[in-house]
Amino acid sequence: MEYRFSARMGKLSGNATREILKLIKRGGIISFAGGLPAGDMLPSAELAAVTAEILNSPRVKEVMQYDVTEGAPETRAEIAEYLGGFGVRNIGADDVQIVSGGQQGIDLACRALLDKGDYALVENPTYLAALQIVASCEAEAIGVKAAAGGLDLNDLEDKIKKYNPKLLYVVPTFSNPTGGSYSADNRKRIAELTARYGVVVVEDDPYAKLRFTGEAVPSIKSTDKAGNVIYLTSFSKIVSPGMRIGAACAAPDLLRRMTVCKQGIDVHTNSLSVAVIGEFLKRGIIARHVEKVLPIYKKKQKLIVECLDRYMPACYRHTDPEGGLFIWGRFEGAKIDTQTLLPEAIETCKAAYVQGNVFYADDSGHDCLRLNFSNPSETDIERGIKGLGSFFKKKI
């Protein structure tokens, strides 16, 4: 039968990294593609212990039944306290909506705000799923230029005036894909500028806890006076992606709309994982786990920088992130298309990256690539970058 698919779906193809992940799952490939935490650094013993405790207590009934869409109040209260660490203060359980992974927060925010034909501003480049979500709302994503220390504020104001966007989506700390961060001043001015024009900021902040050098910078939300910033956090990068637990914090009217959206989408988030995250926070397991992980990520970041400098072509320039999971690079002035070369790279180097253009609202960045350094082992980083380096040298 001929299916009559929705127009919004016509715009969407599969997510590049998800498709690559499928390929990699077949094995034998060194993956710099995913956004996975180090597999050997997941708090599995703590997960097993806390889960067993919950399932062998009277709480088992609670986690097996339906919950409210907002998620268990105990966990929301813990998250509200946890958000203080990002400068989000004076909030309680009712200011938090638990989401099925931080990405659901982006989807809920976009569905609550975006109509067909609306505009959403994003940093260029940005998290590719955000681009897909904006497209799924039949809205258009417009890229804002990056500058030293954050967004180019002149370009931001020009594009706000030109497009009258309903929202601005940013990953201001250890950005996916670049690993870059916005300065405190840049964040403050983004909050002021968007408030002045009535633009909602979706601040996606899943990496902030993963800082291994430099000074912590307060979130954009921490400077939000107008109530126009939706703050999104996630436990995927610091505890476990498979649990699919994140949280949104926003002004009551905004959060309420997101909750009503979520009611229709999945009713509520997996109750057992919500309860486990609550216990993890209460017992300081997450804080201790992050302390344990950071030196390893720092070492891997240092190693991948060394390998990139040693093995990649001379025209290759890369970022030097102070935290997070990703490092970003560009082949300057070279005729390299990382998208068309990816299948051959996987084939010949047995190593996978993500092509840069998928992170651009305007499909530029074909000469860029994103590399994840948290998941591959040190041996694989050395071997994989060496392989990719000689591969790209042959292509120039």
Next chain:
Amino acid sequence: MEYRFSARMGKLSGNATREILKLIKRGGIISFAGGLPAGDMLPSAELAAVTAEILNSPRVKEVMQYDVTEGAPETRAEIAEYLGGFGVRNIGADDVQIVSGGQQGIDLACRALLDKGDYALVENPTYLAALQIVASCEAEAIGVKAAAGGLDLNDLEDKIKKYNPKLLYVVPTFSNPTGGSYSADNRKRIAELTARYGVVVVEDDPYAKLRFTGEAVPSIKSTDKAGNVIYLTSFSKIVSPGMRIGAACAAPDLLRRMTVCKQGIDVHTNSLSVAVIGEFLKRGIIARHVEKVLPIYKKKQKLIVECLDRYMPACYRHTDPEGGLFIWGRFEGAKIDTQTLLPEAIETCKAAYVQGNVFYADDSGHDCLRLNFSNPSETDIERGIKGLGSFFKKKI
């Protein structure tokens, strides 16, 4: 700040049952409102055992990391086999998309198909979340008349001709809210009719395993020759709603679009719960659990029918379901508005039901109410219906 919410959200208010559930969670209320399985009948020991086994095995790494959007192939293979029990045969893991609760299957199907201004046919009355989801796609839900043994096929064909709908949403087995079921012939003719006009059927079938009397009837999907039926199953009603695990089975092109939708929404479903459901199916835990539950549900259904006949006003007519969780009633010819009376009923009887009108595409059914009989205890059923009976008698 003034928020500019999307038009689709303007149409949505909170889901009635979710709001009532919040009220009830404060305690002291006998709830006939939710769609909850019996709290004392959840397989909590099995859940604790199987979960511990997975988390203390090498599989723990797998369930803690990102998974493919489709969900773990092992679990999908088990579900493909399980669907044979509903007459859905000759399928494998690749024909199954795991969803975050059966309701997500409705959302994915609607997002893949419905554009603003499109029409979706539903049985009148139908599952209220389906009405919300259609509205969230800015499409319009049109009610199709029910007849003895299923949908009124003439009305169905008339409305297909009149509205050229993209999909028909039905709960053909132990319907939510009525508890009624479609005959085998009615199902076959629904499949034929919709295929002829190129209408996709979303067959939502979470209750089929909960038959305590009468003969099992094959699913609409089992008669699908054209590939126009999306079959949705759920483990919420037979294992645990809190786990949020369901599955969709459809023709490759349809399923692929739903998978791309899901990538943007929540990446994938909670991996631990997906793995647990896989083990539950493999070990026959679900089949044994259902056998254990059915006699209790049968007894509760018999009891609520007796209580309704004994205590409710003479003008009250109810269904007599052969399975599922719900019984439906109407105050015939009486000036009863179950919606306006609900707060007072909860206040005076300390018992909650769901008002009938929320299940209607056209907001009719104000003289109807839905009662859940699986979750309240036998004592509470007796006490609650007695209270509601005398309450409504006073209102006539």
